[in-house]
Amino acid sequence: MTTLTTDRPAPRAGGAPVDGPALAAAVSTHVPLATTVRQSLTMGWRGLLKIRRTPEQLVDVTLQPIIFTLMFTYIFGGAIAGDVGSYLPFFIPGILVQTVITTSVVTGVQLREDMDKGVFDRFRSLPIARIAPLAGALLADTVRYAIATTLTLVMGLIMGWRPDGGFVGVVSAGLLVILCAWALSWIFAFFGVIARSASSVQGISMIVLFPLTFASNAFVPADTMPSWLKGFVDVNPVSHLVTAARELTLSGSWTVDALWALLGAAVVVAVFAPLTVRAYMRKA
Amino acid sequence: MTTTTSGTGWAVEAQGLVKTFGDNRAVDGIDLRIRTGAVYGFLGPNGAGKTTTIRMLATLLRPDAGTATVFGRDVAREAQAVRQLIGVTGQYASVDESLSATENLVLFGRLLGLSRRDARRTAAALLDEFGLGEAAARPLKNFSGGMRRRLDLAASLIARPPLIFLDEPTTGLDPRTRLQMWDTVRRLVDGGSTVLLTTQYLDEADQLAERIAVIDRGRLVAEGTGAELKASVGTSRIQVGLAEERDEDEARRIARAVLGVDVARTPDGRLSAPVATADAAGDLLVALRQAGIHLTEVGVQQPTLDEVFLTITGHAADAARTPEEVLA
Known part of the structure; x- marks a missing residue:
């Protein structure tokens, strides 16, 4: 009866009478890390079920990669690289990062919509880790990032992109981008928790998103930019991510940029995950 | 338990x-x-x-x-x-x-x-x-x-x-x-x-x-x-309409004497009082009759939430008008 740090006493499915005072003496206020992870995975399972039930939510991650990749390749290709074929090795990793990160904004919007529903009241009243409903939602969204990643890469291949980094290099780049997008989605999840409505989440998120993705080397080399802008582009973690993905697809090699991108991702999670959970708990 | x-x-x-x-x-x-x-x-x-x-x-x-x-x-x-x-x-x-x-x-x-x-x-x-x-x-x-x-x-x-x-x-x-x-x-x-x-x-x-x-x-x-709450409200309420308005004070006095509680006046002018038993209602009607007070109508009602409120708080339930509770 004194399992103070382990899981809660297993619920009795049978008809045994409940002894409130005895249970009250036994329950702990602490949720162990392993339990937190398991609860987050369960919430992730819920997210996957939701995606399966409402596949129309996937429209953005299916159409956007196709349209953006096609459009920007033919708009910028000739002007920047002389011809489309030589622009692709430079551009595909860039548009990959841009597309997947844009997708992560939707995480915040959907989280806001989800939180307005009654079921979040129940999540709040359950003895589960506070972070689990948020982490679960973000976890399920990696499926969306994976779809966007795959489609962007496939579009590139269809248009004639032949990455020298090979299969392993391309897959590594894809995974790196998905991981970083997941980290960045904590920023948008934070807006999702503090905002009043889903549409305002969209608005605030775009203000963060545009400088982050466009003031980078995703579409054009930074060399021709004014020095103040180039200064930002050089420190922008998105630039490091783009460069890392480019190196992986071009030659299959991990560069120091990948390290910077991962470090940036870790910092974002370290800052925004606690902020988001705190804001969520204050609402609870 | x-x-x-x-x-x-x-x-x-x-x-x-x-x-x-x-x-x-x-x-x-x-x-x-x-x-x-x-x-x-x-x-x-x-x-x-x-x-x-x-x-x-x-x-x-x-x-x-x-x-x-x-x-x-x-x-x-x-x-x-x-x-x-x-x-x-x-x-x-x-x-x-x-x-x-x-x-x-x-x-x-x-x-x-x-x-x-x-x-x-x-x-x-x-x-x-x-x-x-x-x-x-x-x-x-x-x-x-x-x-x-x-x-x-x-x-x-x-x-x-x-x-x-x-x-x-x-x-x-x-x-x-x-x-x-x-x-x-x-x-x-x-x-x-x-x-x-x-x-x-x-x-x-x-x-x-x-x-x-x-x-x-x-x-x-x-x-x-x-049971305690009902005792304070009465299990039901008797409502009577008086034929002559000048009888009101006398009717109130009799009701207080018979029922042991104060009488309220409904918005439409009838007298309303809690009665613990059906007999108590009968007693009141007999007493009013003996005093020569004529009634236009008599009704006995189960207590409603409104009356619980009327009795306990002194105002009607729907007057407790605070904004809808904020749930978020």
């Missing part, structure tokens, strides 16, 4: 609970003591502060002032412990609309630490118990209000929590479903659970609750057993 071991033995103990939304004091200093193993009823009109009080006790809202414990654990400081002792069923169903009934219960079971198999088994057993077995795989969109409510309650019972909050469990249900819900509540208490329910219906509180707290404008205005 089980007032044992640790702490005070109270399932819920609250002192001076306050919650303010803007300049509206939704809960304005509520003290409570709820015995373990009992059904306790919160009775009051919309906006009285019932839901806000429950949400504070259920760790969903932080009190602005005051303290509350659930089986001795503090709702603010030990929220995570309290959450392991409670099940919460809200006014609207707090289940996931995009999942099926089974998926909902499996989800909550898994979150509560059940294995996949146990979660499935518990879900199936609960769905059967609540008559939802056939609808288990159907999307919730096609569920009726009563089915949603039952699923919501089933979800609260997965862990067999010792304290269950039911916020207006029968509002909007048809009479048959309402009786089923009453049966369920009684079974829960037979199993050793403590139930705290809110209701707008006097008869519901009367049928189910061992003790009733009447809540009005964020304050607890009366507390006691159903």
Whole structure:
């Protein structure tokens, strides 16, 4: 009866009478890390079920990669690289990062919509880790990032992109981008928790998103930019991510940029995950 | 039934609970003591502060002032412990609309630490118990209000929590479903659970609750057993219309003498007084007759919530007009 740090006493499915005072003496206020992870995975399972039930939510991650990749390749290709074929090795990793990160904004919007529903009241009243409903939602969204990643890469291949980094290099780049997008989605999840409505989440998120993705080397080399802008582009973690993905697809090699991108991702999670959970708990 | 071991033995103990939304004091200093193993009823009109009080006790809202414990654990400081002792069923169903009934219960079971198999088994057993077995795989969109409510309650019972909050469990249900819900509540208490329910219906509180707290404008205005409350209101009220308005003072004096209570005047000019028994009503009519006071009409009514309020608070229930409780 004194399992103070382990899981809660297993619920009795049978008809045994409940002894409130005895249970009250036994329950702990602490949720162990392993339990937190398991609860987050369960919430992730819920997210996957939701995606399966409402596949129309996937429209953005299916159409956007196709349209953006096609459009920007033919708009910028000739002007920047002389011809489309030589622009692709430079551009595909860039548009990959841009597309997947844009997708992560939707995480915040959907989280806001989800939180307005009654079921979040129940999540709040359950003895589960506070972070689990948020982490679960973000976890399920990696499926969306994976779809966007795959489609962007496939579009590139269809248009004639032949990455020298090979299969392993391309897959590594894809995974790196998905991981970083997941980290960045904590920023948008934070807006999702503090905002009043889903549409305002969209608005605030775009203000963060545009400088982050466009003031980078995703579409054009930074060399021709004014020095103040180039200064930002050089420190922008998105630039490091783009460069890392480019190196992986071009030659299959991990560069120091990948390290910077991962470090940036870790910092974002370290800052925004606690902020988001705190804001969520204050609402609870 | 089980007032044992640790702490005070109270399932819920609250002192001076306050919650303010803007300049509206939704809960304005509520003290409570709820015995373990009992059904306790919160009775009051919309906006009285019932839901806000429950949400504070259920760790969903932080009190602005005051303290509350659930089986001795503090709702603010030990929220995570309290959450392991409670099940919460809200006014609207707090289940996931995009999942099926089974998926909902499996989800909550898994979150509560059940294995996949146990979660499935518990879900199936609960769905059967609540008559939802056939609808288990159907999307919730096609569920009726009563089915949603039952699923919501089933979800609260997965862990067999010792304290269950039911916020207006029968509002909007048809009479048959309402009786089923009453049966369920009684079974829960037979199993050793403590139930705290809110209701707008006097008869519901009367049928189910061992003790009733009447809540009005964020304050607890009366507390006691159903019998005690009814004694203060009368089990029914007699209403008489006088033929001659000048008889009113004499009629009031006679009524006070016969019934031992003060007489109220209804908005349409009739006299209204609580009567404990049918005989008391007869006695009053005989006394009025003997005094030569003529009546235009006589009626005996079961007490309504309005009259409980009229008697206890001195104003009608619908006058307790505070804004809809903020739920977010």
